Amino acid sequence: MAVIVAQHLTKKFKELVAVDDVSLEIEDGECFGLLGPNGAGKTSLIRMITAVSPPTSGDIRVLGKDLKVYPREVKAVLGVVPQVDNLDEDLRVLQNLTTFARYFAIPKQEARRRSLELLHLFQLEDKIDSRIRELSGGMKRRLLLARGLINQPQILILDEPSIGLDPQAKHLVWQKLFELKAQGVTQLLCTQNMEEAAALCDRVTIMHLGKVLAQGSPRALISGHVGDEVLEIEANSGNRKRIIEALSGRGLDLVDAGDIIQVFRATREELAGVLANFPERLRQRPTTLEDVFFKLTGRALTE
Amino acid sequence: MKFFSWRFIRMWQRNRDVFLRLWHSEAPGFVAEPVLVLVAMGLGLGAYIGTVDGVRYIEFIVPGIIASYGMFSASFECTYGSFFRMEEHKTYDAIIATPLTAGDVIAGEIFWGATRSLITGTVILAVAAAFQLVHSPWALLIPPLSFLGGVLFASIAILYTSLVPSFYSFNYYFTLFITPMFFFSGVFFPLSAFPEIVHTISWIIPLTPVVTIARALVWGEVHPGLLWALAIIIVFIVIFFSISLVTMRRRLTV
Numbered sequence A: 001m002a003v004i005v006a007q008h009l010t011k012k013f014k015e016l017v018a019v020d021d022v023s024l025e026i027e028d029g030e031c032f033g034l035l036g037p038n039g040a041g042k043t044s045l046i047r048m049i050t051a052v053s054p055p056t057s058g059d060i061r062v063l064g065k066d067l068k069v070y071p072r073e074v075k076a077v078l079g080v081v082p083q084v085d086n087l088d089e090d091l092r093v094l095q096n097l098t099t100f101a102r103y104f105a106i107p108k109q110e111a112r113r114r115s116l117e118l119l120h121l122f123q124l125e126d127k128i129d130s131r132i133r134e135l136s137g138g139m140k141r142r143l144l145l146a147r148g149l150i151n152q153p154q155i156l157i158l159d160e161p162s163i164g165l166d167p168q169a170k171h172l173v174w175q176k177l178f179e180l181k182a183q184g185v186t187q188l189l190c191t192q193n194m195e196e197a198a199a200l201c202d203r204v205t206i207m208h209l210g211k212v213l214a215q216g217s218p219r220a221l222i223s224g225h226v227g228d229e230v231l232e233i234e235a236n237s238g239n240r241k242r243i244i245e246a247l248s249g250r251g252l253d254l255v256d257a258g259d260i261i262q263v264f265r266a267t268r269e270e271l272a273g274v275l276a277n278f279p280e281r282l283r284q285r286p287t288t289l290e291d292v293f294f295k296l297t298g299r300a301l302t303e
Numbered sequence B: 001m002k003f004f005s006w007r008f009i010r011m012w013q014r015n016r017d018v019f020l021r022l023w024h025s026e027a028p029g030f031v032a033e034p035v036l037v038l039v040a041m042g043l044g045l046g047a048y049i050g051t052v053d054g055v056r057y058i059e060f061i062v063p064g065i066i067a068s069y070g071m072f073s074a075s076f077e078c079t080y081g082s083f084f085r086m087e088e089h090k091t092y093d094a095i096i097a098t099p100l101t102a103g104d105v106i107a108g109e110i111f112w113g114a115t116r117s118l119i120t121g122t123v124i125l126a127v128a129a130a131f132q133l134v135h136s137p138w139a140l141l142i143p144p145l146s147f148l149g150g151v152l153f154a155s156i157a158i159l160y161t162s163l164v165p166s167f168y169s170f171n172y173y174f175t176l177f178i179t180p181m182f183f184f185s186g187v188f189f190p191l192s193a194f195p196e197i198v199h200t201i202s203w204i205i206p207l208t209p210v211v212t213i214a215r216a217l218v219w220g221e222v223h224p225g226l227l228w229a230l231a232i233i234i235v236f237i238v239i240f241f242s243i244s245l246v247t248m249r250r251r252l253t254v
Helices: A042-049 A071-076 A093-103 A108-121 A137-148 A167-182 A194-200 A218-225 A240-248 A268-275 A289-297 B008-049 B057-088 B091-095 B102-130 B137-163 B169-184 B196-202 B207-219 B226-252
Strands: A002-013 A016-027 A031-035 A057-062 A078-081 A155-159 A186-191 A203-208 A211-216 A229-234 A253-257 A260-264 A282-286
Touching: A002 A042, A002 A186, A016 A031, A016 A042, A016 A057, A016 A186, A016 A211, A031 A042, A031 A194, A042 A057, A042 A155, A042 A186, A071 A078, A078 A137, A093 A108, A093 A137, A093 B008, A108 A137, A137 A155, A137 A167, A155 A167, A167 A186, A167 A194, A186 A194, A194 A289, A203 A218, A203 A289, A211 A218, A211 A289, A218 A289, A229 A268, A240 A253, A240 A260, A240 A268, A253 A289, A260 A289, A268 A282, B008 B057, B008 B102, B057 B091, B057 B102, B057 B137, B057 B169, B057 B207, B091 B102, B102 B137, B102 B226, B137 B169, B137 B207, B137 B226, B169 B196, B169 B207, B207 B226
Parallel strands: A031 A186, A031 A203, A078 A155, A155 A186
Antiparallel strands: A002 A016, A002 A057, A203 A211, A229 A260, A229 A282, A253 A260
16 A cells, blocks of 8 residues: 555746656555655655645645645654754753654653653663754764654655764664664655665665656666676776777667776676777676666766 | 644744743843833933823833833844744754644744743833832733733734845844834833824834833723724734734745
């Protein structure tokens, strides 16, 4: 069963079309990744799904409820972890959670119990009475995650949850997200970290300039768009142009990535003939989601 | 269309909790300053003026000080305070992702601003009463009046806050709007002192009806004509409260 159904969503800001006729369905209990370079429309899409920003056109249903009609009921079952730190700096750490619980009308005793439990879970129990500005970036991010869980959400929406975290903190966060998934919490994860998407997501959607370019499991996207292996030629010398000319005559699936030339779905033997006349090194490695991302969204900066 | 719900109380509680932790750092603004003005103007200037409208000068200005410092409290809270929460700390963004809507957040801010006005008005009234400057039991209606005036000034402040790009814009608000009200609404001298044209204009200044009612309550000279002043306040509230909900919601839910 799909818990989030978005149909023909469009969001316009004056001339800019941030989200352009996007439809997607997120299944109960899955972790769904939303990938795309800056300006792809991910954050606009998330703001619409969390009922913070009204769509210019299109419909969203969450757990069968129309978001336009039941925004409060929907927001009550969502946990939102924003990309921008918006912790309440006028309140201490524990108060941040108990005050947030009050927005969800959680009774005082229960709010305190859950808050302490979450602070323990995210290893922040030493910071109960600290000011927000005394926390490190990693601690703030963990507190934002804890805050997103205060209402025991059925659906967790995360915008770049591990941005700015050191590897230890990142793995703590990933581990919590795995545990939540095991408990049946649906997750919508917006990220630019391909390693994170591959590690956590059952399915991902790649967005670019407001549109969905591809959707599927990370594995299926990789084999469908770039195959299992990629051959890379380190061509930073003057031979680069000649190598590309020689390769492109053979109908190979290649990408000119600056100082390296990538060839997908080819064997070493196929290239050996072409490269026989050049000294450049050839190496082979397994493909990743990042290769799919580059292939679909290009290498140029979008902003 | 429903603008806000009872959930606005959550935003109000949030502001109350912050105030209860930090009130001592704000006390100079809403306690010390009005008392200083009252003493300096009332006793210092009052020594030269003698009586105005048949009362000692210090007694003349007490109601106006209550009304105008209530206005200052609500205005500061819903300009600098609200702008800081909205733009610097992104507190509004965090809250509208919960079951509260933008309307609830704004209503919570306005009613909190009004509560600040009520606190200020009540504190000044208590100080004035301690110096035996209050003689009528009607003065017990000063706290609700301060709240009502607070709703008005908080609504106007939120409307302005919803439209401005930066902190600097508030200089205009205080210099060109709040300060003139302080001087042209009968706080320090009767409106009849002005030329006819200024006198007429001062009647449509939002602070004037609040000062007028406050004066009647403190002096115990309550009469049916005050219902007009009350009506003006309520009409202003209906207008500014609803516009500020619309403009602020537009700013928050882009």
